[in-house]
Amino acid sequence: MYRVPRGTSDILPKEQAYWRYIEQEVANICQLYGYERLDAPAFEDTQLFSRSVGEGTDIVEKQMYTFQDRGGNQITLRPEGTAPICRAYLEHGLHSLPQPVKLYYITSIFRYERPQSGRYRQHYQFGYEAIGDDDPALDAEVIDTAWQFFLALGLHLLSLQLNSIGCKKCRPGYLTVLKDYYANYTRDLCSDCKTRLKRNPLRLLDCKKPLCQQIANSAPRSIDYLCQQCDTHFNKLKRYLELLELPFIVNHCLVRGLDYYTRTVFEIQPEAEGAQSTLGGGGRYDDLIEELGGKPTPAIGFASGIERIILNLKRQNIPVPALPRPRVFIANVGDEAKDETVKLASTLRKNGIGVIEAIGSKSLKAQLRQANTLGVHHTVIIGDEEIKAGTVILRDMTTAQQKTILINQLQGLLK
RNA sequence: GUGAGUGUCGCCUAGUGGUCUAAGGCGCCAGGUUGUGGCCCUGGAGAACGAGGGUUCAAAUCCCUCCACUCACCCCA
Incomplete structure (x- = not known):
């Protein structure tokens, strides 16, 4: 008998009410904040992703569904949603619209990895991008959008984690300090962290092993090494978030897995502990558009996993409206x-x-x-x-x- | 890629060497009214017990290999 490929699933009729509900709330929140939908193709040039996400990341290194089509082109099934939106922004000259341009998507994402609860080889993400301005008020609005979205869904007991990881001017300096600090602890680190130290030092900060966490907790904090502009940006952002009464927590161990992030990074998590608990996350990517061949264009975005939202709706026993049927x-x-x-x-x-x-x-x-x-x-x-x-x-x-x-x-x- | 757990009808589960060519519940189908639901009663269809090999007089039950699924790590939504 045929089965769905590993890590994929059929969304049966009895599950559809959750999907419709979320789609409806997505459309609603996006309308409120002025985002318009953009549907990009399911696959793109492989290089679009390898350049933007980062050659050294797990996504590019071992999770992409890449193949050569019959015309000899290297094609990759989209492993994330931001790069295609940026490609479309450039391809269609959306920089000629009033900035920032605000776009959203709800689409399938493909990553080859071992499936487990809340993680699949094909899953769906809702995400949005605000492209064309580095005003921290935009950061605040983007974070507010995500927060209000989850509130509208009825989810509660969420936490909002915030950090700034600096820009290409100030981050190298911070990384040097961080590596120097960790050099004193190499013997105490877990084996994963030993490789992180060489390959991706930022990730040292969010290791879950108790001993590594202790070390991370007293590690130098990125926000103490921000350049003047990044520091001002972060302080203004915090003030706006306070004005919005968003209960953010500055978490200096919060880092994100994709290379393109700069300055603001944030995540929204259920307070209940659990694996792959992150409901959504995002951040600034002020250099990405330029790296993809555009003019320097700051931008910020957010993405959230639909399956994880449903998981949490169920855990929190949140009822969703029934779908209409013949009466x-x-x-x-x-x-x-x-x-x-x-x-x-x-x-x-x-x-x-x-x-x-x-x-x-x-x-x-x-x-x-x-x-x-x-x-x-x-x-x-x-x-x-x-x-x-x-x-x-x-x-x-x-x-x-x-x-x-x-x-x-x-x-x-x-x- | 690593580690752990699981694998019996569509779903849930009983069975741990012989009474199992496998039992029950849910669901499904039908009958109990000759044109009538939900409750109840009766009956029926539906699994050679993940696959292959081995041990044994005898295996769903023990052993081995493989496969699949689940969970966790890595990483991420």
């Missing part, structure tokens, strides 16, 4: 009644009334059983007697009351 079932007995059913169902639907008609040749009992399982409000019953009289039986499924009515009265009674 009328038509049952019939006999060939003439069957003909009438086919016509009647069509007529009702043309008038906007959702209908499920009895299909197959089941007993009336079986038809009603089906109507019951479907949870319809009314069942219309048609038999020989009703055909002769030009009537139908209208049965209220909650009260079990039924009455015979003229067929042309039906539509009025169902509305």
Whole structure:
């Protein structure tokens, strides 16, 4: 038997209410903050990602679905959402619009990794990007957007972690200090951290091992090594966040996994501890557009995993609205009644009334059983007697009351 | 890539060497009304017990290999 490929899943009808709910809240929050949707293709030139995400990152090094198409092009299934948006911004000259340009997406993401709870090879992300200004008020607004989005979904007990990792001017200096500090502890570090020290020192800060955490906690903090502009930017951002009454926590161990981040980075996590708990995160990427061939263009964005949102909605027992379904079932007995059913169902639907008609040749009992399982409000019953009289039986499924009515009265009674 | 756990009808589960060509619940189908649901009763369909090999007179039950799934690490949403 065929199965879904590892790390992918079918989203069955009973799950769809969650997806519709989230899509609706996404559209709503984006409208409130002035973001417009941009759908990029599922695959891009491999280089778009390897250049932007960073050659040394896990994503580029071992998680991308890359292949050569029949024309010999190197293609990669999108492993993240920001680079395609930036590509589109450049390709379509969106810099000629008033800045910042605000775009959002909700789309599938592909990463080859070992699946586990809240992590898949194909998953869905909602994200948005505000491109074209480095005003810290924009950072604050972007963070506020994310926060209000989760509140609107009904999630509670969230924490907002914030940090600034500086820019290309001040970060190298900080990294030197950080490495010098860690040089004294190489013996105490876990094996992962020993490799991090060489390859990606920033990541040393968020190791979960208790001993490494102790070391990280007293490590030099990036915010103490910011250049003048970055420092001012961060201070203004904090003030705006206070004005917005967002309960942010400055976490100097917060770093993000993609190379393009500069200055502001933030994450929103459920307070309950858990693996892969991060609901969403983002930050500034002031150099990315330029690296992709555009003019220097500061930008900031955020992305969130839909599956993780659903996981948390379920953990927090947050009800989502049920999807609308037909509320009328038509049952019939006999060939003439069957003909009438086919016509009647069509007529009702043309008038906007959702209908499920009895299909197959089941007993009336079986038809009603089906109507019951479907949870319809009314069942219309048609038999020989009703055909002769030009009537139908209208049965209220909650009260079990039924009455015979003229067929042309039906539509009025169902509305 | 590493580590741990699990693998019996669509779903959940019983069974830990012979009474298992596998039991129960949910769901599904049908009957109990000759044109009528939900409760109840009865019946039915549906699994050679992840795959292969081995031990044994005898294996769903023990051993080995593989596969899949789950969880965790790495990393990330």
